[in-house]
Amino acid sequence: MHIPDGFINATTSLGAGLVSVGGLGFSLRRAKEFLEERRAPLAGLLAAFIFALQMLNFPVAAGTSGHFMGGLLAAVLVGPWVAVLVMAVVLAMQALLFADGGLTALGLNIMNLALIAPLVGWVVFLGVRKVLPSGRNGVVLASGVAAGVSVLAAAGGFVLQYALGGTGSAAVGTVAGAMAAVHLVIGVGEGVITALAIGAVMAVRPDLVYGASGVAWAPAPQAAMGEGL
Protein backbone atom coordinates (compact mmCIF):
# COMPACT_ATOMS: atom_id res chain seq x y z
CA MET A 1 0.00 0.00 0.00
CA HIS A 2 2.78 2.41 -0.88
CA ILE A 3 1.28 5.60 -2.27
CA PRO A 4 3.06 6.96 -5.37
CA ASP A 5 3.40 10.68 -6.08
CA GLY A 6 0.32 12.15 -7.73
CA PHE A 7 -2.55 10.36 -5.95
CA ILE A 8 -2.83 12.98 -3.20
CA ASN A 9 -2.36 16.73 -3.67
CA ALA A 10 0.60 18.74 -2.39
CA THR A 11 -1.19 20.43 0.52
CA THR A 12 -2.41 17.16 2.01
CA SER A 13 0.98 15.52 1.39
CA LEU A 14 2.67 18.38 3.20
CA GLY A 15 0.20 18.09 6.08
CA ALA A 16 0.87 14.37 6.36
CA GLY A 17 4.59 15.16 6.23
CA LEU A 18 4.23 17.45 9.24
CA VAL A 19 2.20 14.82 11.10
CA SER A 20 4.93 12.29 10.32
CA VAL A 21 7.76 14.53 11.49
CA GLY A 22 5.88 15.19 14.73
CA GLY A 23 5.08 11.50 15.19
CA LEU A 24 8.66 10.43 14.51
CA GLY A 25 10.05 13.04 16.89
CA PHE A 26 7.71 11.94 19.65
CA SER A 27 8.48 8.26 19.04
CA LEU A 28 12.21 8.98 19.05
CA ARG A 29 11.94 10.53 22.50
CA ARG A 30 9.82 7.69 23.87
CA ALA A 31 11.98 5.01 22.24
CA LYS A 32 15.10 6.41 23.91
CA GLU A 33 13.65 5.54 27.28
CA PHE A 34 13.96 1.84 26.89
CA LEU A 35 15.93 0.92 23.81
CA GLU A 36 18.93 -0.70 25.42
CA GLU A 37 22.17 -1.11 23.56
CA ARG A 38 21.78 -4.87 23.30
CA ARG A 39 18.42 -4.44 21.62
CA ALA A 40 19.71 -2.20 18.82
CA PRO A 41 20.67 -5.14 16.56
CA LEU A 42 17.21 -6.63 17.17
CA ALA A 43 15.55 -3.46 15.91
CA GLY A 44 17.84 -3.54 12.86
CA LEU A 45 16.98 -7.19 12.27
CA LEU A 46 13.27 -6.40 12.55
CA ALA A 47 13.54 -3.66 9.91
CA ALA A 48 15.45 -6.01 7.59
CA PHE A 49 12.95 -8.85 8.16
CA ILE A 50 9.98 -6.58 7.43
CA PHE A 51 11.71 -5.26 4.31
CA ALA A 52 12.14 -8.85 3.05
CA LEU A 53 8.55 -9.85 3.86
CA GLN A 54 7.16 -6.74 2.15
CA MET A 55 8.67 -8.00 -1.11
CA LEU A 56 6.57 -11.16 -1.00
CA ASN A 57 3.29 -10.21 -2.65
CA PHE A 58 0.68 -12.94 -2.40
CA PRO A 59 -2.45 -13.13 -4.57
CA VAL A 60 -5.64 -12.03 -2.79
CA ALA A 61 -8.14 -11.98 -5.66
CA ALA A 62 -8.15 -12.17 -9.43
CA GLY A 63 -5.45 -9.81 -10.63
CA THR A 64 -4.77 -8.36 -7.17
CA SER A 65 -1.99 -8.97 -4.70
CA GLY A 66 -1.16 -7.89 -1.21
CA HIS A 67 1.86 -8.04 0.96
CA PHE A 68 2.71 -8.21 4.61
CA MET A 69 2.96 -4.79 6.25
CA GLY A 70 4.61 -5.53 9.60
CA GLY A 71 3.59 -2.58 11.76
CA LEU A 72 1.81 -4.59 14.42
CA LEU A 73 4.47 -7.32 14.39
CA ALA A 74 7.01 -4.62 15.14
CA ALA A 75 4.88 -3.10 17.90
CA VAL A 76 4.44 -6.43 19.69
CA LEU A 77 8.14 -7.30 19.39
CA VAL A 78 9.81 -3.99 20.28
CA GLY A 79 7.01 -1.80 21.59
CA PRO A 80 4.96 0.80 19.73
CA TRP A 81 7.48 3.64 19.75
CA VAL A 82 10.48 1.71 18.45
CA ALA A 83 8.06 0.08 15.97
CA VAL A 84 7.25 3.49 14.51
CA LEU A 85 10.95 4.06 13.88
CA VAL A 86 11.48 0.57 12.45
CA MET A 87 8.66 1.10 9.96
CA ALA A 88 9.95 4.55 9.02
CA VAL A 89 13.40 3.08 8.25
CA VAL A 90 11.82 0.45 5.98
CA LEU A 91 9.69 3.05 4.15
CA ALA A 92 12.61 5.44 3.71
CA MET A 93 14.82 2.69 2.24
CA GLN A 94 12.04 1.63 -0.13
CA ALA A 95 11.33 5.17 -1.32
CA LEU A 96 14.96 6.30 -1.63
CA LEU A 97 16.62 3.16 -3.04
CA PHE A 98 13.88 1.04 -4.59
CA ALA A 99 11.61 3.75 -6.04
CA ASP A 100 8.72 2.20 -4.08
CA GLY A 101 6.43 4.88 -2.64
CA GLY A 102 6.75 8.44 -3.91
CA LEU A 103 9.12 10.97 -2.37
CA THR A 104 6.46 13.65 -1.88
CA ALA A 105 4.20 10.82 -0.67
CA LEU A 106 6.70 9.66 1.96
CA GLY A 107 4.84 11.60 4.67
CA LEU A 108 1.54 10.02 3.60
CA ASN A 109 3.08 6.56 3.69
CA ILE A 110 4.81 7.11 7.04
CA MET A 111 1.51 8.34 8.48
CA ASN A 112 -0.40 5.24 7.33
CA LEU A 113 2.17 2.48 7.65
CA ALA A 114 4.59 3.71 10.33
CA LEU A 115 2.23 5.62 12.63
CA ILE A 116 -1.39 4.47 12.18
CA ALA A 117 -0.72 0.74 11.62
CA PRO A 118 1.55 0.06 14.63
CA LEU A 119 -0.15 2.48 17.04
CA VAL A 120 -3.78 1.62 16.28
CA GLY A 121 -2.77 -2.04 16.08
CA TRP A 122 -1.06 -1.79 19.48
CA VAL A 123 -4.17 -0.38 21.16
CA VAL A 124 -6.26 -3.17 19.62
CA PHE A 125 -3.64 -5.71 20.75
CA LEU A 126 -3.86 -4.47 24.35
CA GLY A 127 -7.65 -4.63 24.23
CA VAL A 128 -7.81 -8.13 22.77
CA ARG A 129 -5.14 -9.39 25.17
CA LYS A 130 -7.31 -8.30 28.07
CA VAL A 131 -10.24 -10.48 27.06
CA LEU A 132 -8.10 -13.52 26.22
CA PRO A 133 -6.45 -15.81 28.74
CA SER A 134 -2.94 -14.65 29.51
CA GLY A 135 -0.09 -16.79 28.33
CA ARG A 136 1.50 -17.64 25.05
CA ASN A 137 -1.62 -18.45 23.06
CA GLY A 138 -3.33 -15.27 24.15
CA VAL A 139 -0.40 -13.17 22.97
CA VAL A 140 -0.22 -14.99 19.63
CA LEU A 141 -3.95 -14.75 18.98
CA ALA A 142 -4.17 -11.08 20.01
CA SER A 143 -1.24 -10.32 17.68
CA GLY A 144 -3.01 -11.93 14.75
CA VAL A 145 -6.29 -10.11 15.32
CA ALA A 146 -4.61 -6.76 15.91
CA ALA A 147 -2.42 -7.19 12.82
CA GLY A 148 -5.52 -7.67 10.68
CA VAL A 149 -7.12 -4.55 12.12
CA SER A 150 -3.86 -2.59 11.63
CA VAL A 151 -4.07 -3.17 7.87
CA LEU A 152 -7.63 -1.86 7.77
CA ALA A 153 -6.57 1.14 9.86
CA ALA A 154 -3.75 1.93 7.42
CA ALA A 155 -6.21 1.63 4.53
CA GLY A 156 -8.45 4.03 6.47
CA GLY A 157 -5.54 6.45 6.64
CA PHE A 158 -5.35 6.46 2.86
CA VAL A 159 -9.10 7.02 2.57
CA LEU A 160 -8.80 10.02 4.90
CA GLN A 161 -5.96 11.41 2.79
CA TYR A 162 -7.98 10.81 -0.37
CA ALA A 163 -10.96 12.59 1.17
CA LEU A 164 -8.81 15.59 2.03
CA GLY A 165 -6.74 15.82 -1.12
CA GLY A 166 -7.31 12.97 -3.56
CA THR A 167 -6.62 13.91 -7.18
CA GLY A 168 -9.04 11.27 -8.51
CA SER A 169 -12.63 12.06 -9.41
CA ALA A 170 -14.12 8.93 -7.83
CA ALA A 171 -16.32 9.58 -4.79
CA VAL A 172 -14.72 9.02 -1.39
CA GLY A 173 -17.39 6.48 -0.47
CA THR A 174 -16.67 4.15 -3.37
CA VAL A 175 -12.91 4.40 -2.78
CA ALA A 176 -13.48 3.63 0.91
CA GLY A 177 -15.60 0.59 0.08
CA ALA A 178 -13.08 -0.78 -2.41
CA MET A 179 -10.15 -0.17 -0.06
CA ALA A 180 -11.95 -1.89 2.82
CA ALA A 181 -12.93 -4.92 0.71
CA VAL A 182 -9.46 -5.67 -0.62
CA HIS A 183 -7.64 -4.87 2.63
CA LEU A 184 -9.97 -7.12 4.60
CA VAL A 185 -8.47 -10.03 2.66
CA ILE A 186 -4.92 -8.68 2.93
CA GLY A 187 -5.56 -8.19 6.66
CA VAL A 188 -6.30 -11.90 7.07
CA GLY A 189 -2.92 -12.67 5.51
CA GLU A 190 -1.28 -10.10 7.77
CA GLY A 191 -2.90 -11.70 10.81
CA VAL A 192 -1.77 -15.21 9.92
CA ILE A 193 1.83 -14.17 9.15
CA THR A 194 2.05 -12.04 12.29
CA ALA A 195 0.70 -14.81 14.51
CA LEU A 196 3.19 -17.31 13.04
CA ALA A 197 6.11 -14.92 13.50
CA ILE A 198 5.16 -14.02 17.09
CA GLY A 199 4.61 -17.71 17.86
CA ALA A 200 8.09 -18.53 16.53
CA VAL A 201 9.79 -15.86 18.64
CA MET A 202 7.74 -16.84 21.71
CA ALA A 203 9.02 -20.40 21.27
CA VAL A 204 12.70 -19.47 21.39
CA ARG A 205 12.99 -16.12 23.17
CA PRO A 206 9.73 -15.04 24.85
CA ASP A 207 11.68 -12.39 26.74
CA LEU A 208 12.22 -10.56 23.43
CA VAL A 209 8.48 -10.11 22.90
CA TYR A 210 7.65 -6.71 24.37
CA GLY A 211 3.91 -7.33 24.05
CA ALA A 212 4.20 -10.45 26.22
CA SER A 213 5.37 -8.43 29.18
CA GLY A 214 2.96 -8.04 32.07
CA VAL A 215 3.23 -4.26 32.09
CA ALA A 216 1.94 -3.00 28.80
CA TRP A 217 3.80 0.30 28.45
CA ALA A 218 6.98 -0.62 30.27
CA PRO A 219 10.01 -2.50 28.91
CA ALA A 220 9.70 -6.25 28.78
CA PRO A 221 11.31 -7.82 31.84
CA GLN A 222 14.14 -10.31 31.40
CA ALA A 223 11.87 -13.27 32.08
CA ALA A 224 8.63 -12.79 30.20
CA MET A 225 5.50 -13.03 32.29
CA GLY A 226 3.43 -14.12 29.33
CA GLU A 227 5.20 -17.42 29.15
CA GLY A 228 2.54 -19.41 30.98
CA LEU A 229 0.82 -22.56 29.75
Next chain:
Amino acid sequence: MKVGLRVFVLAGMAVSLLLALLISPLASGAPDGLEKVAEEKGFLANAADHSFSDGPLAGYSVRGVGSESFSTGLSGVMGVLLTFGVGYGLFMLVRSKSPG
Protein backbone atom coordinates in the same frame (compact mmCIF):
# COMPACT_ATOMS: atom_id res chain seq x y z
CA MET B 1 15.06 -24.14 23.55
CA LYS B 2 16.64 -20.83 24.44
CA VAL B 3 18.99 -19.24 21.97
CA GLY B 4 21.50 -16.46 22.54
CA LEU B 5 20.87 -12.99 21.22
CA ARG B 6 23.67 -13.24 18.67
CA VAL B 7 22.37 -16.56 17.35
CA PHE B 8 18.86 -15.10 17.24
CA VAL B 9 19.96 -12.10 15.15
CA LEU B 10 22.10 -14.23 12.82
CA ALA B 11 19.29 -16.75 12.32
CA GLY B 12 16.81 -13.94 11.69
CA MET B 13 19.10 -12.36 9.12
CA ALA B 14 19.62 -15.74 7.43
CA VAL B 15 15.84 -16.21 7.14
CA SER B 16 15.42 -12.65 5.81
CA LEU B 17 18.20 -13.07 3.24
CA LEU B 18 16.82 -16.41 2.03
CA LEU B 19 13.31 -15.00 1.69
CA ALA B 20 14.66 -12.02 -0.26
CA LEU B 21 16.94 -14.07 -2.51
CA LEU B 22 14.84 -17.15 -3.20
CA ILE B 23 11.19 -16.35 -2.53
CA SER B 24 10.85 -12.73 -3.70
CA PRO B 25 11.32 -13.71 -7.38
CA LEU B 26 8.23 -15.93 -6.95
CA ALA B 27 6.07 -13.16 -5.50
CA SER B 28 2.90 -12.12 -7.29
CA GLY B 29 3.45 -9.34 -9.79
CA ALA B 30 -0.24 -8.37 -9.82
CA PRO B 31 -1.10 -4.83 -8.68
CA ASP B 32 -1.43 -4.50 -4.91
CA GLY B 33 -4.63 -3.51 -3.13
CA LEU B 34 -4.17 0.25 -3.46
CA GLU B 35 -3.02 0.02 -7.08
CA LYS B 36 -6.03 -2.12 -7.94
CA VAL B 37 -8.44 0.31 -6.29
CA ALA B 38 -6.76 3.21 -8.12
CA GLU B 39 -7.17 1.34 -11.40
CA GLU B 40 -10.83 0.49 -10.78
CA LYS B 41 -11.68 3.98 -9.57
CA GLY B 42 -9.86 5.67 -12.41
CA PHE B 43 -7.00 7.49 -10.71
CA LEU B 44 -4.10 5.12 -11.39
CA ALA B 45 -3.00 7.36 -14.27
CA ASN B 46 -2.49 10.22 -11.81
CA ALA B 47 0.59 8.44 -10.44
CA ALA B 48 3.73 10.30 -11.40
CA ASP B 49 6.97 8.56 -12.31
CA HIS B 50 9.16 8.07 -9.28
CA SER B 51 11.84 10.73 -8.88
CA PHE B 52 14.46 8.03 -8.38
CA SER B 53 13.21 5.59 -11.03
CA ASP B 54 16.69 5.57 -12.59
CA GLY B 55 18.37 4.45 -9.38
CA PRO B 56 20.56 1.33 -9.42
CA LEU B 57 18.02 -0.64 -7.35
CA ALA B 58 14.83 1.02 -8.62
CA GLY B 59 11.83 -1.28 -8.92
CA TYR B 60 13.52 -4.06 -6.92
CA SER B 61 15.98 -4.94 -9.63
CA VAL B 62 19.72 -4.51 -9.92
CA ARG B 63 20.64 -2.51 -12.99
CA GLY B 64 22.80 -4.51 -15.36
CA VAL B 65 21.77 -7.96 -14.12
CA GLY B 66 20.19 -9.83 -17.01
CA SER B 67 18.20 -12.57 -15.29
CA GLU B 68 15.00 -11.08 -13.95
CA SER B 69 14.69 -13.55 -11.07
CA PHE B 70 18.28 -13.12 -9.97
CA SER B 71 18.04 -9.35 -10.34
CA THR B 72 14.98 -9.27 -8.06
CA GLY B 73 16.54 -11.65 -5.54
CA LEU B 74 19.84 -9.78 -5.49
CA SER B 75 18.10 -6.44 -5.00
CA GLY B 76 16.27 -8.01 -2.07
CA VAL B 77 19.52 -9.23 -0.52
CA MET B 78 21.01 -5.75 -0.85
CA GLY B 79 17.86 -4.23 0.63
CA VAL B 80 17.94 -6.58 3.62
CA LEU B 81 21.62 -5.83 4.32
CA LEU B 82 21.26 -2.06 3.83
CA THR B 83 18.08 -1.89 5.92
CA PHE B 84 19.76 -3.83 8.73
CA GLY B 85 22.80 -1.55 8.57
CA VAL B 86 20.81 1.67 8.59
CA GLY B 87 18.43 0.38 11.27
CA TYR B 88 21.23 -0.89 13.51
CA GLY B 89 23.14 2.38 13.14
CA LEU B 90 20.08 4.49 13.85
CA PHE B 91 19.10 2.46 16.88
CA MET B 92 22.62 2.58 18.29
CA LEU B 93 22.29 6.37 18.15
CA VAL B 94 18.82 6.32 19.70
CA ARG B 95 19.53 3.84 22.48
CA SER B 96 19.47 4.80 26.07
CA LYS B 97 22.83 5.48 27.64
CA SER B 98 22.24 3.13 30.56
CA PRO B 99 23.95 -0.25 30.07
CA GLY B 100 21.62 -3.02 28.86
